[in-house]
Amino acid sequence: MKKLLIFLVTLIFTAGVAQAQDQPVSLGYTPSSYYSFSWNTSFTVGDFNKWVGNGSPAGFDFGGRYLIRKGLMAGFNFGWQRISQSYGYQTFYGDDGAAITSTNYRFTWMVPFQAVIGYQLMSDKMISPYLSLGIGGDYMEHHLLVQEYDIYKTRWDFSLTPELGALVKFGSYSSWGALVAVNYKWTTNQIVIANNQDLKNISMVNLKVGIVLIVR
Amino acid sequence: MKTKLLLMLGLTGIALVSCSKYPPSSSRLTEDMAIYTKYDVTTDFTKFKTYYLSDSIVKVSTKDSGWYYNSTVQSFTARIAQNMNNLGYTRSWNKKTVDLYLGVSYVVNINVTTYYPGWYWGYYPYNYWGGYGPYYPYYPAYVTSYSTGTVLIDMMDVKNPVGKQYPIRWNCYIRALLTGDHTSAQINGSVDQAFTQTKGFPKR
Numbered sequence: 001m002k003k004l005l006i007f008l009v010t011l012i013f014t015a016g017v018a019q020a021q022d023q024p025v026s027l028g029y030t031p032s033s034y035y036s037f038s039w040n041t042s043f044t045v046g047d048f049n050k051w052v053g054n055g056s057p058a059g060f061d062f063g064g065r066y067l068i069r070k071g072l073m074a075g076f077n078f079g080w081q082r083i084s085q086s087y088g089y090q091t092f093y094g095d096d097g098a099a100i101t102s103t104n105y106r107f108t109w110m111v112p113f114q115a116v117i118g119y120q121l122m123s124d125k126m127i128s129p130y131l132s133l134g135i136g137g138d139y140m141e142h143h144l145l146v147q148e149y150d151i152y153k154t155r156w157d158f159s160l161t162p163e164l165g166a167l168v169k170f171g172s173y174s175s176w177g178a179l180v181a182v183n184y185k186w187t188t189n190q191i192v193i194a195n196n197q198d199l200k201n202i203s204m205v206n207l208k209v210g211i212v213l214i215v216r
Numbered sequence: 217m218k219t220k221l222l223l224m225l226g227l228t229g230i231a232l233v234s235c236s237k238y239p240p241s242s243s244r245l246t247e248d249m250a251i252y253t254k255y256d257v258t259t260d261f262t263k264f265k266t267y268y269l270s271d272s273i274v275k276v277s278t279k280d281s282g283w284y285y286n287s288t289v290q291s292f293t294a295r296i297a298q299n300m301n302n303l304g305y306t307r308s309w310n311k312k313t314v315d316l317y318l319g320v321s322y323v324v325n326i327n328v329t330t331y332y333p334g335w336y337w338g339y340y341p342y343n344y345w346g347g348y349g350p351y352y353p354y355y356p357a358y359v360t361s362y363s364t365g366t367v368l369i370d371m372m373d374v375k376n377p378v379g380k381q382y383p384i385r386w387n388c389y390i391r392a393l394l395t396g397d398h399t400s401a402q403i404n405g406s407v408d409q410a411f412t413q414t415k416g417f418p419k420r
Binding site for chain 2: 062082091093094096097098099100101102103109141143146147
């Protein structure tokens with residue numbers, strides 16, 4: 001996981017630098033805005049990892065970015081993500097004398113929404129790295145499926161997401177491109193469901209790969 | 217440009233609609249063996265001393281419901297008795313003088329989709345309850361589907377009938393236990409677990 005992150009970060013920055021050396025300064029254009037549709041893979045971090053240890057590729061993200069001036073940009077993100085895992089035999093107790101021992105399945109379903117500010121480096125180049133910070137929230141549902149029983153809690157939260165990524169145009173003047181990014185998402189969400197578990201540090205690392213529509 | 221933007225929004229919409237919140241039913245593990253128990257939290261289980269448990273169990277089937285006995289059943293009921301004895305209860309063969317009556321049954325090939333608590337009582341042999349009817353003083357553990365071989369245990373308080381009914385102080389469902397696929401160690405372990413996870417029982 002750590003190696004993958006280092007590789008992606010290195011790729012994002014070195015690709016931008018290498019491309020900048022190869023291309024004439026005048027080639028390309030600076031977009032006025034762009035819209036991305038990304039496939040999102042999440043890896044749970046902190047207490048979230050105690051709840052569901054698996055990474056999950058079941059997620060999408062839709063974003064818009066508007067370049068304001070000199071690489072400064074603002075925008076939005078919203079999406080969908082499900083993280084799940086099956087567990088072996090465990091015993092769960094209710095407060096009414098009930099107990100169940102069985103295999104169980106846990107998942108968290110979330111709908112993130114954030115406003116984004118950031119800085120787009122070399123925005124006129126084919127490969128343009130960026131740094132951004134998402135500020136917003138999530139609607140999350142934490143489900144514990146124990147056979148027929150669906151025990152769940154819903155919770156809204158506040159979230160911060162620093163992100164490092166790159167916009168890669170398919171051609172110097174193409175209005176289509178790709179987006180590769182990695183981010184760390186910190187939330188104020190909690191998981192309080194079964195056996196008095198109280199998990200407060202709900203955060204995750206996300207890898208995003210997407211297609212981008214660029215507006216001149 | 218507007219067309220392309222609409223295309224992006226369309227892709228997003230399709231993705232959102234196609235991604236259901238719940239996992240597929242195959243991931244929900246509802247066919248795995250599971251042990252459910254529930255007890256009447258208002259009951260003091262230390263006040264009971266004796267219990268009755270038949271060596272046979274009731275087979276609940278659309279074809280041939282009735283008493284059932286084989287070597288598996290013999291070791292299964294013996295394990296229940298061992299757990300009851302470990303809790304400090306004494307087994308008695310006199311139904312009329314005991315404090316508790318354990319009714320044990322298992323389900324074979326019943327094609328029912330909704331199972332209300334006690335639905336299977338109708339399959340029990342005539343006079344199984346000794347002219348009395350059972351009832352739950354609490355909302356019991358329940359399941360919405362049974363696999364073949366699911367075992368049901370009801371612990372009736374025959375010392376304190378309410379009208380013409382016996383309160384069921386503890387009930388237990390062990391899904392898919394007597395399917396023939398489990399070892400005797402697994403069967404015994406499941407019975408032990410049913411008693412262990414019931415916090416209201418007397419300390420051993």
